[in-house]
Amino acid sequence: xxxxxxxxxxxxxxxxxxxxxxxxxxxxxxxxxxxxxxxxxxxxxxxxxxxxxxxxxxxxxxxxxxxxxxxxxxxxxxxxxxxxxxxxxxxxxxxxxxxxxxxxxxxxxxxxxxxxxxxxxxxxxxxxxxxxxxxxxxxxxxxxxxxxxxxxxxxxxxxxxxxxxxxxxxxxxxxxxxxxxxxxxxxxxxxxxxxxxxxxxxxxxxxxxxxxxxxxxxxxxxxxxxxxxxxxxxxxxxxxxxxxxxxxxxxxxxxxxxxxxxxxxxxxxxxxxxxxxxxxxxxxxxxxxxxxxxxxxxxxxxxxxxxxxxxxxxxxxxxxxxxxxxxxxxxxxxxxxxxxxxxxxxxxxxxxxxxxxxxxxxxxxxxxxxxxxxxxxxxxxxxxxxxxxxxxxxxxxxxxxxxxxxxxxxxxxxxxxxxxxxxxxxxxxxxxxxxxxxxxxxxxxxxxxxxxxxxxxxxxxxxxxxxxxxxxxxxxxxxxxxxxxxxxxxxxxxxxxxxxxxxxxxxxxxxxxxxxxxxxxxxxxxxxxxxxxxxxxxxxxxxxxxxxxxxxxxxxxxxxxxxxxxxxxxxxxxxxxxxxxxxxxxxxxxxxxxxxxxxxxxxxxxxxxxxxxxxxxxxxxxxxxxxxxxxxxxxxxxxxxxx
Numbered sequence: 001x002x003x004x005x006x007x008x009x010x011x012x013x014x015x016x017x018x019x020x021x022x023x024x025x026x027x028x029x030x031x032x033x034x035x036x037x038x039x040x041x042x043x044x045x046x047x048x049x050x051x052x053x054x055x056x057x058x059x060x061x062x063x064x065x066x067x068x069x070x071x072x073x074x075x076x077x078x079x080x081x082x083x084x085x086x087x088x089x090x091x092x093x094x095x096x097x098x099x100x101x102x103x104x105x106x107x108x109x110x111x112x113x114x115x116x117x118x119x120x121x122x123x124x125x126x127x128x129x130x131x132x133x134x135x136x137x138x139x140x141x142x143x144x145x146x147x148x149x150x151x152x153x154x155x156x157x158x159x160x161x162x163x164x165x166x167x168x169x170x171x172x173x174x175x176x177x178x179x180x181x182x183x184x185x186x187x188x189x190x191x192x193x194x195x196x197x198x199x200x201x202x203x204x205x206x207x208x209x210x211x212x213x214x215x216x217x218x219x220x221x222x223x224x225x226x227x228x229x230x231x232x233x234x235x236x237x238x239x240x241x242x243x244x245x246x247x248x249x250x251x252x253x254x255x256x257x258x259x260x261x262x263x264x265x266x267x268x269x270x271x272x273x274x275x276x277x278x279x280x281x282x283x284x285x286x287x288x289x290x291x292x293x294x295x296x297x298x299x300x301x302x303x304x305x306x307x308x309x310x311x312x313x314x315x316x317x318x319x320x321x322x323x324x325x326x327x328x329x330x331x332x333x334x335x336x337x338x339x340x341x342x343x344x345x346x347x348x349x350x351x352x353x354x355x356x357x358x359x360x361x362x363x364x365x366x367x368x369x370x371x372x373x374x375x376x377x378x379x380x381x382x383x384x385x386x387x388x389x390x391x392x393x394x395x396x397x398x399x400x401x402x403x404x405x406x407x408x409x410x411x412x413x414x415x416x417x418x419x420x421x422x423x424x425x426x427x428x429x430x431x432x433x434x435x436x437x438x439x440x441x442x443x444x445x446x447x448x449x450x451x452x453x454x455x456x457x458x459x460x461x462x463x464x465x466x467x468x469x470x471x472x473x474x475x476x477x478x479x480x481x482x483x484x485x486x487x488x489x490x491x492x493x494x495x496x497x498x499x500x501x502x503x504x505x506x507x508x509x510x511x512x513x514x515x516x517x518x519x520x521x522x523x524x525x526x527x528x529x530x531x532x533x534x535x536x537x538x539x540x541x542x543x544x545x546x547x548x549x550x551x552x553x554x555x556x557x558x559x560x561x562x563x564x565x566x567x568x569x570x571x572x573x574x575x576x577x578x579x580x581x582x583x584x585x586x587x588x589x590x591x592x593x594x595x596x597x598x599x600x601x602x603x604x605x606x607x608x609x610x611x612x613x614x615x616x617x618x619x620x621x622x623x624x625x626x627x628x629x630x631x632x633x634x635x636x637x638x639x640x641x642x643x
Contacts, residue, residue, distance in 0.1 A: 034065045034068065034097050036065060036066075037064055037065025037066075037068065038064055038065070039058070039059055039062060039063070039064055041065065042058055042063055042064060042065055042068055043055045043058060043059060045068075045093075046058060046093075049093040051089065051090060051093060054081060054086065054090065057079045057080050057081055058079070060079075061079050063079075066247060066248060066249070066250045067250065067252065068094060068097060070184060070186055070250065070252060071090075071091070071094060072091075073087050073091065076090060076091070106122050107119040107120060107121060107122065107125075108120050108122070108125045110161060110165075112158065112161065112162060112165070113336065114162060114329070114332050114333050114336060115162060115165055115166070118161070118162075118165040120161070120164065120165065120192075121168075121189060121192060121249070122249070123189065123193070123242075123245060123246065123249045124164060124192055124193065124196055126240075126242060126245060127193065127196060127197065127236065127242070128161070128196070130236050130239070130240045131239075131435060132200060132232055132235060132236040132239065132240075132431075132435055133157075133160070133196075133197070133200065133236065134157070135435055135438055136155060136156040136157040136160055136199065136200070136202070137155055137157040138155065138438035138439055138440055139155055139156045139157075139202050139203075139204065139205075139206060139438050139439055140152070140153070140154075140155055140156075140205060140206060140439055141154050141155055141156055141158075141159050141206065141330070141333070141334070142154075142206065142334065142338075142388070142389065143205035143206040143207060143208045143394075143398060144205055144208065144394050144397040144398040144401060145338075145388055145389065145391070145394045147393075147394070147397045147463065148388075148391055148393050148394050148397070149337075149338050149339075149388060151337045151338060151339060152334075152337050152338055152388070153337070154333060154334075154337050156199045156202055156206065158333070159199065159329060159330055159333055160195075160196055160197070160198065160199050160200075161196065162329040162333060163195040163196065163198060163199075163316065163325050163326050163329045164192050164193070164195040164196030164197075165192075165195075166195065166325040166328055166329055166346060167191045167192055167194065167195030167315050167316050167325045168188060168191065168192040168195070169350055170315050170325060170350055170353060171183060171187065171188050171191045171192075171312065171315060172188060173350050173351075173353060174311070174353065174354065174355060174364075175188070177354055178354060178355055181309075181311075181355055181362075182308075183312075185250060186250050186251060186252070186256065187305075187309065187312060189249065189250065189251065190251070190256050190259050190260050190263065190304075191263060191312060191315050191316065193260050194260045194261075194263035194264050194315075194316045195315070195316045195325055195326075197229065197232075197233050197236070197260070197264065198229060198263075198264045198316055198317060198326060199225070199229060200228070200229045200232040200233055200236065201225040201226060201227065201228025201229030201230070201231065201232050202225045202228075202229075203225065203228070203428070203434075203437055204405075204437055204438055204439050204440075204441045204442070205398065205401060205439060205442075207225075208398045208401060208402060209225070210223065210224055210225045210228075212398065212399075212402045213402050213405050213406065213424075213425070214425060214428065215485075216402070216406055216485075217405075217406060217409055217424070217425035218425050218426075219485075223428060226264065226265040226317075227265070228428055228431075228434065229264055229265065230261045230264065230265055231431050231434075232431050232434065232435075233260070233261060233264070234257075234431075235431035235432070235435075237257070255303075255304060256304065258303050258304045259302075259303075259304020259305055260304070261304075262302050262303065262304045262313065263304070263312070263313060263315070263316045263317065264316060264317060265317065266301075266313075266317070266319055267301035267302055268303065269301055269303075307360075307361065307362075308362060309362070310361050310362050310363070311355045311362045311363055311364050314363065314364045315364070320363070320533055321524075321525070321530045321531070321533040321534050322523075322524035322525060322530050323349075323374065323377070323530070323534065325346075327377070327381070328344070328346035328349065329346075331344050331377070331380055331381065331384070332344075332346065334384055334388070335380070335384070338384070338387075338388050340383065340384065340387060340388065342380060343376040343377075343379065343380050344373065344376055344377040344380050345373070348370065348373060349366060349370070349373075352366045352367040352370055353365070353366055354366075354537065354542060356535060356537055356542075356543060356544065356545035357543075357545070358535050358545045363535055363545065365534070365535040365536055365537050365545045366534070366536060366537075367536065367537060367538075367539070368536040368537065368538050368539075368546070368548060370536070371531065371534075371536060371548045371553050372553060372554070374531055374534060375531060375553065375554075375557060378523040378524060378530060378531075381523065381524065382521060382522075382523065385521045386521065390519050390521060390565075392471050392474070392567060393468070393471075395517055395519070395567065396468050396469050396471065396515075396517075396569050397463055397468065399469065399515055399517060399569070400459050400460075400462065400463050400468065400469065401442065401459075401460070401463065403459055404445065404455075404456040404457075404459040404460050405424055405441070405445075405456070407453075407455045407456040407459070408424065408445050408453050408456035409423050409424045409425050410423055411450060411452040411453050411456075412424050412441070412444070412445060412453065414427055414433045414436045414437065415432075415433065415436075416430035416432040416433030416434075417430050417432040417433070420433075424437070424441065442460060445457055445460060446460045446461065446464075467573060469515060469569040469570060469571050470569060470570040470571075470572075470573065470578050470581070471567070471569055472514075472568040472569060472570050472581055472582050472585040473567070473568060473582070473585050473586075473589075473597040473598075473599065473600070473603070474565055474566065474567045474568075474597060474598070475565075475566050475568075475589050475594040475595050475596070475597050476563065476564060476565060476566060476594060476595045477564065477566065477592075477594055477595075478593070478594075478595075480527075480562070480563075480564045481518075481564065483518045483564075488516045488518065489511075491516045491588075492511045492512075492514045492515070492516055493511040494588060494591075494592075495509075495511070495514045495516070495568065495581075495584055495585065495588050496509045496510050496511045496513065496514065496584070498584045498585075498587040498588040498591060499584070499587070500583040500584065500586075500587045500604070500606075500607055501587065501607065501610060502606050502607065502610075507576055507577055507580040509577070509580060509581060509584060512571070513570060513571050513572060513577070513581065514568060514569070514570060514571070514581070515568070515569040515570075515571060516566065516567070516568055516569075517566075517567045517568075517569070518564065518565070518566055518567075519564070519565040519566075519567060520562070520563075520564055521562065521563055521564075521565070522561055522562035522563070523561040523562070525561070526561075526562055527560070527561060527562045528561060529550060529561050530561075531548070531550070532547065532549070532550075534547075534548075535547060536548050566594065568585050568588075570582075582603045582604065583603065583604045583607065585597070585603075586600050586603055586604040586607050586608065587604075587607060590607065590608075590610070590611045595613075596608065596613040
């Protein structure tokens with residue numbers, strides 16, 4: 001003890017760096033949050049590692065702790081440190097910083113009904129406290145579903161916070177389990193920001209806006225909410241001057257901004273992205289999936305991170321199989337608010353997720369015993385669509401809101417950049433204007449005194465007073481059809497002309513009396529089984545990834561992974577017209593050789609015996625409109641100018 005005291009009392013400042021124990025104690029006396037180190041503290045660390053001869057290079061280039069741990073070999077060379085041996089020594093010393101305990105962050109705690117108390121990084125809190133993100137408080141997660149399910153009142157705001165939290169949980173779990181992946185704090189922060197901001201671009205009533213309204217209001221453009229999310233993210237960063245704070249927390253700009261946007265929407269180079277998607281669309285089955293992976297391997301389409309970090313692109317928006325933190329959050333959140341049982345558990349997925357190499361690319365895999373749980377995940381997705389998202393009343397309310405928005409489009413304006421005015425459909429071209437578009441558009445139209453909004457106002461009033469379009473029934477074609485807006489227009493005209501062969505009450509119907517809605521439901525990859533593109537590992541060798549095919553799991557799994565439903569509604573509310581419209585619908589199904597509606601024998605008992613209905617298992621039909629051989633004469637007779 002005495003010798004130790006004497007040595008401590010007489011040692012010079014440089015002597016304190018002679019042993020690891022003393023070296024560590026010096027680091028602890030400084031600011032232990034490496035990201036907050038200044039140039040002086042950085043040089044102090046270099047001296048402690050025996051690298052004091054390189055202090056000048058670090059000082060001249062103003063290297064602080066914010067970027068210290070992210071320096072690469074190329075960066076050192078640009079700083080004038082040429083010897084390879086010196087570069088390796090520096091990089092080895094810097095790698096230790098990942099193990100130095102960081103100081104306490106001023107994280108903010110959110111009490112979430114799904115995930116409990118969650119802590120978010122200060123930079124994420126800065127993003128949340130912007131007008132562009134706060135806008136999500138007023139956009140319903142499930143759009144018009146709230147008009148049918150009283151509990152579905154949750155918004156994009158809380159969902160986005162949930163995805164940001166879960167994305168961080170997954171990437172942190174991978175870092176903890178697999179240090180060799182070299183996941184940095186910078187990677188983690190970027191993934192969290194992407195999860196938080198992935199839905200910034202949603203418009204009023206969520207998917208109704210980009211799936212129904214914009215395609216009809218502006219059929220000349222191809223626009224999705226993912227594009228608006230990227231535009232809104234750029235706008236959010238610039239408008240709130242967040243770049244200095246991002247750099248302060250260790251992000252490297254503009255590289256990390258590109259990375260965040262790629263995590264949200266895929267490759268920013270759309271030509272590469274389209275090439276990959278096109279390959280999958282024309283080649284199906286296992287070979288198609290393998291070819292997709294091959295294309296991605298031969299030409300890496302991302303700029304934010306190199307190929308050795310490919311697994312990071314599967315966390316927020318997984319383009320490979322759809323299993324990502326976005327789905328895990330909204331399945332849990334939607335089931336909770338809708339009162340529907342959730343069979344999927346993201347906590348198990350976090351426990352078993354690990355990265356394996358497949359065909360030269362690092363992918364997130366899970367244990368082989370979890371394959372059944374992943375099928376449950378996608379079955380939950382289908383149940384949510386059938387029971388809630390595509391509920392027949394939810395569908396018709398969205399149709400009516402969409403019609404009201406279309407009628408109001410040219411007469412409803414919001415102010416954007418430079419004082420310029422934009423309509424509902426053109427606001428997507430200016431993020432300043434788009435920030436002002438939320439579900440509140442419904443109330444603004446409803447309470448407007450503008451006479452030009454009278455028609456739109458009446459439609460919305462009908463929704464609130466439950467004067468909805470009447471549901472006539474649902475059917476399916478024998479094969480999936482390629483349906484365009486022109487196809488729907490033709491079908492609505494055909495419905496008006498499908499006068500029942502017997503018992504015609506003499507009521508004349510017009511094409512505008514009908515609304516045809518085509519619903520697509522699948523496991524997330526159209527006709528494909530998403531589990532075919534998932535890879536699994538076994539307990540005996542967790543480094544080897546293997547596919548598990550459907551027949552290896554169970555014989556009672558679905559044969560088909562997608563279906564197409566055709567629903568028909570009648571706009572008027574008079575009883576006589578409704579009864580006639582129902583018979584027109586049954587007659588139309590007979591002529592088109594579609595599947596017999598479930599209540600067909602009740603609605604039109606005098607009509608259904610006139611046709612021998614198939615059970616839908618036959619191929620049936622000889623063209624892309626699903627006509628059967630037995631009804632060709634009837635079709636030609638009824639629709640002479642359309643065949």
